[in-house]
Ligand SMILES: C[C@@H](N)C(=O)N[C@H](C)C(=O)O
């Protein structure tokens with residue numbers, strides 16, 4: 028026996044139409060998971076300064092020297108490393124995901140938007156969508172750059188005219204490699220790069236634990 032309900036076909040069609048945009052939004056949903064870079068590539072040099080006293084605060088701020096990034100952002104950074112290694116270079120990573128509470132602490136010490144983002148808006152680091160990086164040669168020796176990391180002065184600005192030719196060439200090499208994989212250079216800091224789709228990711232404040240804790 029065939030069951031026939033009047034208007035059934037039309038109702039099915041309307042339901043389908045209602046569900047289509049929902050399906051599209053699922054397809055566009057970004058990957059919110061965090062990845063620990065060390066789980067993927069041991070050739071990237073981790074020099075997580077905020078896990079040491081060698082940073083602009085003079086204090087150890089992170090309990091662990093880890094680079095956590097949104098998974099897709101981490102995959103892009105791995106591609107940068109792969110391409111650089113083929114040319115005889117390696118990435119040095121200074122900072123990745125940074126909890127919002129740490130951003131507030133930094134901002135209290137350095138209240139200048141050119142060097143520390145406003146925690147009211149959230150840094151792209153707080154979203155797991157920014158990295159502070161430099162370059163080393165294949166043996167791990169850091170390359171000359173226009174300034175020290177977190178040197179909050181005009182020396183850190185991209186295209187600073189006072190940089191040596193070598194430092195300029197090295198920072199341009201880094202910039203090109205990062206841009207090629209979808210990272211945007213930050214004008215006042217040669218080391219800082221934002222994932223171009225950073226807006227997709229929410230600001231987070233989970234602590235950087237010694238292990239685990241890779242979720243929002
Ligand atoms: C603090 C410095 N390393 C940095 O990452 N600055 C940018 C602007 C930020 O806070 O997002």
Ligand SMILES: [Zn+2]
Nearest residue numbers: 157158159219
């Ligand atoms: Zn940064």
